[in-house]
Amino acid sequence: MKTKSKVFKEEPNLPSLVPPWLAALLSAIVPGLGQALARAVQRGLVIFFSFVSIVGLLIWRFRLAAPRDEGFFNIFKKALYLEPIFYFITALVILLYIWIIIDAYQIAKRAGGPKRSKPIMVFVFLLLVFFIIGWQIGQIDLYAFFSQVDDALPAISRVLWPWERAITYPEEMWMGLATLETPCDGNPPPPTEPLEDRPYLVVDPTCGIPSTQDEAEDGSVIVVPGTKLQVEGYNFAPNQEVELWWRDPATSQFRHREAGEITRVIPDDDGYFEVDITWPYRLIPDSYLDETVNWELQGRQVTNVGDWEFSEELKLAIEKMIETIFIGMMATFFGIILSVPFSFLAAKNLMRGNPFTLGIYYLVRTVLNIIRSIEPLIWAIIAIIIVGLGPFAGILALVLHSIAALGKLYSEAIESIDPGPIEAVQATGANWFQTVMYGVVPQIIPPFVSFTIYRWDINIRMSTVIGLVGGGGIGYLLTQWIRMLDYSAAGIAVWFIAITVAILDYLSAAIRERFV
Amino acid sequence: MLEVRNLTKIYEDGTLAVDNVSFTVPDGEFLVVIGLSGSGKSTLLRCINRLIDPTEGEIIWNGVDLAKLEGDELRMARRKIGMVFQHFNLVDRSTVLVNILTGRLGYTKTWPSLLHRFSKADRDKAWGTLKRLGIEDQAHKLARELSGGQQQRVGIARALMQDPELMLADEPVASLDPVLAHSILQHLEDLNQEDELTIICSLHYLDLVQRYSTSVIGLKDGKLVYQGSKEDIRNMTDEEFKTIYGEEAVRISDTSLEGSLGEVVEA
Numbered sequence: 142m143k144t145k146s147k148v149f150k151e152e153p154n155l156p157s158l159v160p161p162w163l164a165a166l167l168s169a170i171v172p173g174l175g176q177a178l179a180r181a182v183q184r185g186l187v188i189f190f191s192f193v194s195i196v197g198l199l200i201w202r203f204r205l206a207a208p209r210d211e212g213f214f215n216i217f218k219k220a221l222y223l224e225p226i227f228y229f230i231t232a233l234v235i236l237l238y239i240w241i242i243i244d245a246y247q248i249a250k251r252a253g254g255p256k257r258s259k260p261i262m263v264f265v266f267l268l269l270v271f272f273i274i275g276w277q278i279g280q281i282d283l284y285a286f287f288s289q290v291d292d293a294l295p296a297i298s299r300v301l302w303p304w305e306r307a308i309t310y311p312e313e314m315w316m317g318l319a320t321l322e323t324p325c326d327g328n329p330p331p332p333t334e335p336l337e338d339r340p341y342l343v344v345d346p347t348c349g350i351p352s353t354q355d356e357a358e359d360g361s362v363i364v365v366p367g368t369k370l371q372v373e374g375y376n377f378a379p380n381q382e383v384e385l386w387w388r389d390p391a392t393s394q395f396r397h398r399e400a401g402e403i404t405r406v407i408p409d410d411d412g413y414f415e416v417d418i419t420w421p422y423r424l425i426p427d428s429y430l431d432e433t434v435n436w437e438l439q440g441r442q443v444t445n446v447g448d449w450e451f452s453e454e455l456k457l458a459i460e461k462m463i464e465t466i467f468i469g470m471m472a473t474f475f476g477i478i479l480s481v482p483f484s485f486l487a488a489k490n491l492m493r494g495n496p497f498t499l500g501i502y503y504l505v506r507t508v509l510n511i512i513r514s515i516e517p518l519i520w521a522i523i524a525i526i527i528v529g530l531g532p533f534a535g536i537l538a539l540v541l542h543s544i545a546a547l548g549k550l551y552s553e554a555i556e557s558i559d560p561g562p563i564e565a566v567q568a569t570g571a572n573w574f575q576t577v578m579y580g581v582v583p584q585i586i587p588p589f590v591s592f593t594i595y596r597w598d599i600n601i602r603m604s605t606v607i608g609l610v611g612g613g614g615i616g617y618l619l620t621q622w623i624r625m626l627d628y629s630a631a632g633i634a635v636w637f638i639a640i641t642v643a644i645l646d647y648l649s650a651a652i653r654e655r656f657v
Numbered sequence: 658m659l660e661v662r663n664l665t666k667i668y669e670d671g672t673l674a675v676d677n678v679s680f681t682v683p684d685g686e687f688l689v690v691i692g693l694s695g696s697g698k699s700t701l702l703r704c705i706n707r708l709i710d711p712t713e714g715e716i717i718w719n720g721v722d723l724a725k726l727e728g729d730e731l732r733m734a735r736r737k738i739g740m741v742f743q744h745f746n747l748v749d750r751s752t753v754l755v756n757i758l759t760g761r762l763g764y765t766k767t768w769p770s771l772l773h774r775f776s777k778a779d780r781d782k783a784w785g786t787l788k789r790l791g792i793e794d795q796a797h798k799l800a801r802e803l804s805g806g807q808q809q810r811v812g813i814a815r816a817l818m819q820d821p822e823l824m825l826a827d828e829p830v831a832s833l834d835p836v837l838a839h840s841i842l843q844h845l846e847d848l849n850q851e852d853e854l855t856i857i858c859s860l861h862y863l864d865l866v867q868r869y870s871t872s873v874i875g876l877k878d879g880k881l882v883y884q885g886s887k888e889d890i891r892n893m894t895d896e897e898f899k900t901i902y903g904e905e906a907v908r909i910s911d912t913s914l915e916g917s918l919g920e921v922v923e924a
Contacts, residue, residue, distance in 0.1 A: 561746035565812075568706055569819055570736030570763025571770075578771050579759050583748045 155180050157252035161245075168245030172238065175245025179252045188241055191267050195234060198274050203227070226277050233270050240266070296628045303632025307455040310445035317341045317374055317440040321420075322348040326433045340376040340412070342440050351436070352422035367420035374415075374440045377408040383442045385416075389423045390434035397421060397438075408442075454630040457618060462637045465614035468535045469601030475536070476543025476600070477593055483509065483544060484551030491555065505548075513545035517603050521612040535612025539600050547596055554588035591653045598649040605638045658683055659705070659823065659855065664714035664724075666700050666879075674700040675711070676879035682857060682872075687849045689866045689890075690859040691883070692876035692901055698859040701876065702825045705857070706738045707731055718823070736763025739816025741845075743828040745808040749801035753792065753811050756800050757783045760818025779818075786814045790844065806837035813844055824848065826858035830865070838862075842869050863898065867891055875901040 157164065157179040168175030172192040177185030206227070207219035221227050240263070317340030319333045329348035333341050349368025357363045377383055385397035385404045397404045399418055408414040420436075483505055485491060492502035521538035528534050563580035571579065608616020615634050622631040659682040666675040675697045682688050690698045703709040705716055707723060716723040718734070726734055739760075747756050761779045762770055769775070775783075787793040790810040795803055800811060809829060816824060826845060830838035846869055848854045860866050866873060873890045875883030883901055885893070 559746075559749075561742065561744055562748040564708055565740065565742060565746035565815070566748075566759055566762065568708055568735060568738070568740040569760050569815070570732040570734075571759070572732060572762075572767060574767050575762045575765075575770050579751075579755075579762065580748065583751045587750055 155253060157249040159249060161247075161249040164249035165242045165246040169238075169242050172241045173245075175242075176248050179245065179249035181248050181252075184248070188244075192237065192241065195237070195267075195270055195274065198278075199230065199234065202274070202277055224277070226273070230270070230273055230277065233266075233273065237266065237270060296626075299628040300632035300635055303629040303636065306629035307452055307633060308449045309452045310449050311447045312443050313446045315340050315378065315442040315444060317377065317442075319344040319372070319438045320347070321370075321436045321438060322433055323350050323420075323436060324433065325349065330435075336376065338376065340374060340440060340442065342438055343373045343375070344438055345371045345373075349420055351420045354422055364422055367422070370418050370420055370438075372416050372418055372438065372440075373413070374406070374408060375413055377412040377414065377440065377442050378444045379408055379410045379412050381442055381444055382407055383414065383440045385418065386439040386441050387421065387423070388437040388439065389425060390429045390436065391425055394439075395423070454622075454627075454633055458615065458630075458633045458637050461608075461615040461618045461634075462641060464532055465604045465608070465616070465638075466601055466641065468532050468604040468607070468612075468614050469539065469597060472536045472539030472543055472600045472604070473593065473597040475540045476547055476596065479540070480544045480547035480551060483548040484555060487548055487552035488555035489552075490558075509545045509548045512541055513549065515542075517542040517607060518610055521607045521610050525611050530611040530613070530617075532613030535604055535607040535614060538607055538612060539603055542603070543596055543600060546599075547592060550592040550596075551585075551589060554585050554592065557588075558584040594649040594652050598645050601645055602642055605642075658719070659857075660715075660717040661701075661705070662715040662717065664701070664704060664716065665712050666697075666704055666709060667712045674879050675704065675876075677714075678876070678879070678881045679714075680874050680881060680884065682855060684855050685849070685853045687846065687856045687858065687869060687871040689870035689873045690857065690876060691861070691863075691866055691873060692859075696876040697879040698876055699827050700879075702740075702827050702857060702859060705823075705825060706735050706740060708740075732763055736819050737822045739819050739821035739824045741809070741812045741816055741824065741826040741829045743831045745800075745805075745812045745832070747800040747808055747811055747815075750799060752797055753787070753800055753803065754783060754796045756811055757786060757814045757818055760815040763819060782818060783814075786817050789817075790814050805833050806840065809833060809837075809841050810844065813841070813848075817848070821854065824854050824856045824858075826856060828859050828861065831861055838865060839868075845869070863893070867893075877901055 159167065159175070159178045164175030164179050166175070167178060168188075171189070173185040173187075173189030175185070176182075176188060203216055203220040206224050207216045210216045210219045221231075244263070319342035320330050321344060322330050325348035329346065332345070332347060333343050335341065346368065349370070352367035353365045354362055355365050372385070374383060383406050385406070386394055387397055388394045397418060398421065404416065404418060406414045406416050486501055486505045487509060489502060492498040517538045520541050521534055524534040524537040528537065558581060562584065563576060566576045566580035604612070604614050605616045605619070608614040608618070609620050611617060615638060619631055619634040619638075622628075622634060661681070662679050664675055664678045665673075667673050678697075678701065690701065692698050700709055704711040705718075705723065707726065711724050714724060721734065723731075723734055748759070751759075755773070758775050758779060761775060761782075765775060765779070784793065784796075787796055790813060792803075792807055792810050792814070795807060795811075800808060803811065809832075812829075824845070829845070830841050833841060842858075842865060845856055845858065849856050849871075858869075860869075867890055870890060871887050873883065873885045873887075874881060877900065883897065
């Protein structure tokens with residue numbers, strides 16, 4: 142320490158080992174060498190390693206940007222072409238290189254003179270270079286963020302307000318029919334009989350010919366329009382959409398399209414509508430063309446009947462949320478039971494008695510630290526390999542992490558107990574069990590309760606995340622819905638997670654306040 | 658009668674805390690131990706009830722060498738020795754009543770006590786002790802909610818629950834203000850005079866020593882440097898005081914302090 146500061150103080154007073162021009166030249170060949178020989182060794186080292194790492198990073202990024210090109214110049218040209226940010230970075234590096242040479246010259250010239258000022262600007266400059274390289278490596282693209290955020294808004298808004306998806310109405314399909322005949326045989330079917338309470342269609346005329354396909358002179362296919370039909374609908378549910386469908390003689394059913402658009406009509410307040418359509422083209426087996434056949438026109442209306450009810454998605458989200466809470470609870474439960482013994486082994490005040498117990502202390506501490514430093518997500522993946530997908534894997538992962546975390550917290554609570562009361566209880570003639578019960582337990586119960594509730598809180602939050610990799614619970618559901626692009630359902634799951642976590646947060650804070 | 662013979666305590670780190678100390682305490686005595694912080698007062702007191710195991714020496718109490726006791730015999734001896742601490746050493750998060758009942762643990766079977774079951778007699782005794790010390794209103798409060806003076810009374814009550822024949826008090830008033838110091842020491846004096854309890858008490862302030870002690874020993878660097886009766890301490894010279902408390906010691910004027918305190922206590 143003493144010698145170091147001595148060297149540092151005397152450093153500026155020693156003359157440079159090389160003349161300024163040589164220092165500049167040396168720094169041009171090996172950046173930083175000139176500074177080092179001018180007795181600014183630290184500065185030279187910082188410059189050298191910074192420059193080498195910047196150039197190394199640049200070479201890597203250039204190669205990555207132009208992976209199919211060979212030769213230095215080609216790669217350089219292609220990368221600049223593909224990612225213009227490289228122009229900027231290259232310019233900065235060249236500036237840095239020039240500055241290093243100038244700096245070497247000045248350092249060598251001033252060596253032996255008064256104390257140099259600290260090169261703060263250079264460090265700012267170096268930071269800037271690293272920052273820009275980091276920008277390039279991170280593929281940060283603010284333009285993409287702001288230009289594409291609009292497209293994401295519908296999905297995001299469905300996540301934010303998914304509750305339309307939370308309820309459904311029982312649905313029923315109403316159908317009004319009319320029969321048509323083709324070709325006309327002089328005895329067309331009568332108009333549909335009016336019905337009471339049930340929808341029906343009246344078509345005029347009741348016979349005609351469908352559209353047909355023909356070949357134009359230039360070889361392209363053209364459609365020859367069929368009979369124009371006027372369709373009237375009666376007794377439909379008012380103001381709810383009706384779709385027109387056909388049932389052809391071969392009994393296959395299809396939607397009616399007028400000029401490619403699906404025909405949808407909305408009946409008026411009396412349940413009546415009127416629409417003009419063209420008898421569509423349909424490829425029908427030849428056997429149906431020789432005789433008079435019936436087509437059926439259907440007016441289909443899907444209506445909500447009865448009261449609203451909770452949707453399947455909502456029920457599933459509630460079920461899985463409960464599952465999640467119990468995953469967290471079971472994990473906490475096993476975590477407590479298993480971490481208590483470990484916490485005593487990891488408490489230094491209990492274990493430092495002799496080298497053997499101290500060895501156990503270090504061993505337990507190390508193992509707990511290793512377990513704790515691995516994310517529960519990774520433990521879940523390992524657990525899934527062993528026990529398969531589902532809640533049990535999630536519980537296993539959380540138990541492991543809880544043991545490590547609680548073991549550490551508990552052991553710290555044990556380490557921080559006040560020896561005074563224990564001494565006082567011993568002094569009354571109490572035996573070992575009584576001393577623990579009256580001197581130790583009252584002191585560690587409050588922090589244990591506090592940490593345990595905190596951990597329960599964490600475990601429930603974690604169990605939602607564990608589900609993402611297949612550890613059961615609502616997280617599992619959430620990933621499925623996101624992958625199915627069902628953002629409303631995913632929104633319900635997100636809301637439940639948020640609500641549950643908020644409630645638990647409040648509860649755990651309230652309970653902990655009572656104990657601490 | 659308590660007889661300490663050639664008591665020595667050397668800690669594991671090599672500190673010589675008590676160095677070959679011998680003295681005798683007749684029953685019914687109010688013995689005050691004086692000395693600087695670190696002079697070995699606390700170690701000496703803790704050696705007597707074996708919270709600290711002495712390295713060498715004998716502690717003969719009613720014909721038994723406490724230094725040689727182990728296990729159940731040691732606990733049986735301990736329950737007859739009450740102890741009061743400078744920092745009260747109450748279990749902060751337990752109620753006053755539980756803290757006081759802790760004093761009966763030596764007399765209670767393990768299983769009932771682990772379930773916090775104490776006999777009716779013990780509970781009645783606890784209430785009686787609370788009343789005697791004037792803290793029955795505080796019985797169901799947590800110990801940490803009490804003021805310093807009240808906490809020390811709980812500490813004394815806990816020691817009294819042991820039906821002690823000997824009371825050790827390790828700087829019982831060092832954490833309290835002078836007014837409370839007198840009130841706590843008066844409780845100890847009552848016990849000494851009314852219950853004929855032998856008291857060994859370490860104190861810092863000479864005026865308190867002069868006011869309450871019936872005999873005094875002084876420790877310096879673990880060695881016994883002073884031994885005197887009530888009269889000796891009344892007439893203690895500055896020179897003697899300095900051998901115990903070192904050259905820098907300034908004698909607190911007993912008249913001024915005691916006079917003013919006396920008024921406050923009476924009021």
